[in-house]
Each structure stands twice: as structure tokens, then as C-alpha cells.
Amino acid sequence: MSEPFSLLMAVYRGDHPVHFQKAFTSSVAGQTRRPDQVVLVQDGPVSPGLEGAIEHALADSPAPVLHHRIERNVGLADALAQGLRLSDHDIVARMDADDISLPERFAAQLPAIEGGLDLVGTGMLEFLDDDGSIVGRRVPRTGQAEIERYARFHDPFSHPTVVYRRSAVEHAGGYRPLGLMEDYWLFARMIHAGARVGNLAEPLVMYRVGDGAYARRGGRAQWRSELALQRAFRRIGFTTRGQYLRNVAVRGGYRFVPEPVRKAAYRRFIARGERARRSTRIAR
Known part of the structure; x- marks a missing residue:
């Protein structure tokens, strides 16, 4: 049986308005299986251009959007923790504000969660900022045992690709700030707490590779x-x-x-x- 799900995105002053618009549209209107709710966390003040892009996205969204503003920048882990608490549904999909979801992403991932997994990621295509050309492909490890083994040395999931059950995230202690490693720290704790995990090898997200x-x-x-x-x-x-x-x-x-x-x-x-x-x- 199909379950409703929320899309969780965080945006901050460093995000580009055009990139945000593409990320939002590709993950909502551009999906063959659309989210039932969007939770958009604005992590501190943003530029007028980005503010305009957010207003435009909210007005055109085919799914209801909860726009949660945080007065000052608190960082990704705290922003996502707040957004997760505001999600109406147990199934939550993550997306960054500068990448692109391919149209079949959620149609492919949701059945895996509904079938018993607590966390599922996908492969990614890396593309350049300037001309959009594909420059790389990330192929994740698949299968519970292989993911658990690999996780002891490397993050087995690409954060912008994951869909998870909020209950499993909360069981592991939720998002916690840890420098620049919040996602890996969360996924490791989920695995350590007994979460059922998997990856789809297919590239269902395009990851922007910019300068630096x-x-x-x-x-x-x-x-x-x-x-x-x-x-x-x-x-x-x-x-x-x-x-x-x-x-x-x-x-x-x-x-x-x-x-x-x-x-x-x-x-x-x-x-x-x-x-x-x-x-x-x-x-x-």
C-alpha cells in the first residue's frame, strides 16, 4: 500500500536562486510520484533574489509547503532536525537546494521503504555548474551486509538521495551537529541501532559539482x-x-x-x- 511522504529541504544564504528553483521543481512538480508535503526550512536570512525564488516556488508548488523560517543561521543539522519534527509523515525524502532529482526518483525509492527498509539512497550523476555536462557517476554499495561493512570506512549513502523513516532517524538520536559530517554520523548511528538499509544503484539524483x-x-x-x-x-x-x-x-x-x-x-x-x-x- 502506498504511504504519503514529506520532502525535506533546507535553504540558506549561500544557495543560488536558480539552483534552488531547479532543485525544488525537479523534486516536486517534476516527479512521477510527488510528495504529499514539502517542508522547506530557511536557515537564517537569505538574499532578496533567493527570497524571491522561494516565494515563487511556494506559489507554484503542486504540493502543500510548510515554510519554516529560522531567525539566525543554525547550520544544516539543526535546520534538518527542526524540519523533521514538522513533517506530517513518517516517510521523509531529503533533497539539497542545488541538486536535481530525476523524474522517477521517488517512484523508485518509495516502494523500497514501503517494503520494509528504514533508509534507502540512490546513485548519483555529477554535473558541472557551468555547462551541465556529466563528469562522474557515484555508484553506491547495495545490500545490508555490504553497506554495513563499507560504513566502517566510508559513508555508504549520498545525503541528497536518501529517503528514510522519521521513526528510525529518531530511534538513532536524530540529526546531531558534528562539524561537516552530520549525515555520515546519523547514518552510522542508524545502522548501529539496527536500521534496515539499502541503496538503489541507479543514478536518480544529479549532483552539482562547482568551483571548490x-x-x-x-x-x-x-x-x-x-x-x-x-x-x-x-x-x-x-x-x-x-x-x-x-x-x-x-x-x-x-x-x-x-x-x-x-x-x-x-x-x-x-x-x-x-x-x-x-x-x-x-x-x-
Whole structure:
């Protein structure tokens, strides 16, 4: 039986009006299975241009929109926590304000949740800001056991693609601020708490890659967030001591390599994922 679901989006002053409009439209009017409610959290003051784009989206939305304004910028984790509490439905789909949902996204994901999963993500296509050309493909790990194994070293979900049950998120403690790692921290706690998880390998979201995308993955701020995350994993018993040391050395060291090297390593990782996906399909 089909269940109603909410779409949860957060927007802040750094978002581009045109990008937001495309993200909103593609995830609401552009879906073959549309959300029954949109919860749009405005995280602090925004520019006049973005304010206008929000008003336009609300006026044209085919689904009812709850526009929740936060007076000052509180960060993504707190903004999403507030939005989650305002969602009318147990099933909640996430979307970022600068990406694009493909038309069949929710029609493909909702049956997996209705069939028993607590959290399901999808693959993604990466596209450039300037001309829209596809430059990469993220192929996620699939299957409960493989996702649980992989989660000890890498985030097994792409946050803009996930649909989850609010009850499972709340059971794991909900969104909690943790530097730049709020999503990975949440998903790890959900897995640790026994959530039933899965991924659809198909790319159902287009992820915008703009200037500085690889620079943001490095530096001292990212390293501090990484260290805090790994300590949190160890504290709750999500990783072993050996896994903790490996993660700090490998994932932490990655934050300090030069940006061109970081970009090349990331691209190679994506290519390996795509080859592995093809090999699995052939083996079947």
C-alpha cells in the first residue's frame, strides 16, 4: 500500500536562486510520484533574489509547503532536525537546494521503504555548474551486509538521495551537529541501532559539482571534523580500534594531500565503483 511522504529541504544564504528553483521543481512538480508535503526550512536570512525564488516556488508548488523560517543561521543539522519534527509523515525524502532529482526518483525509492527498509539512497550523476555536462557517476554499495561493512570506512549513502523513516532517524538520536559530517554520523548511528538499509544503484539524483568542490574536502577544518567523527564512532562501538586507526590515517591523511591529487583519487574511486557495478551485473 502506498504511504504519503514529506520532502525535506533546507535553504540558506549561500544557495543560488536558480539552483534552488531547479532543485525544488525537479523534486516536486517534476516527479512521477510527488510528495504529499514539502517542508522547506530557511536557515537564517537569505538574499532578496533567493527570497524571491522561494516565494515563487511556494506559489507554484503542486504540493502543500510548510515554510519554516529560522531567525539566525543554525547550520544544516539543526535546520534538518527542526524540519523533521514538522513533517506530517513518517516517510521523509531529503533533497539539497542545488541538486536535481530525476523524474522517477521517488517512484523508485518509495516502494523500497514501503517494503520494509528504514533508509534507502540512490546513485548519483555529477554535473558541472557551468555547462551541465556529466563528469562522474557515484555508484553506491547495495545490500545490508555490504553497506554495513563499507560504513566502517566510508559513508555508504549520498545525503541528497536518501529517503528514510522519521521513526528510525529518531530511534538513532536524530540529526546531531558534528562539524561537516552530520549525515555520515546519523547514518552510522542508524545502522548501529539496527536500521534496515539499502541503496538503489541507479543514478536518480544529479549532483552539482562547482568551483571548490574538491578544496572543501581538504584542510584543517575537514581534518578536525574527520577526527571528531572517528572518535564518535569508536565511542559508541561502531568501529574497532584497528578500524579507528586505519580511518584516522587514511581518511585523515586524505584531507592534507594537494587538491589535484585529492581530485584524481576521488575520480579513481568513482571509476572503481562503476567497474565493480558492471562486473557484478555480468556475474549475475
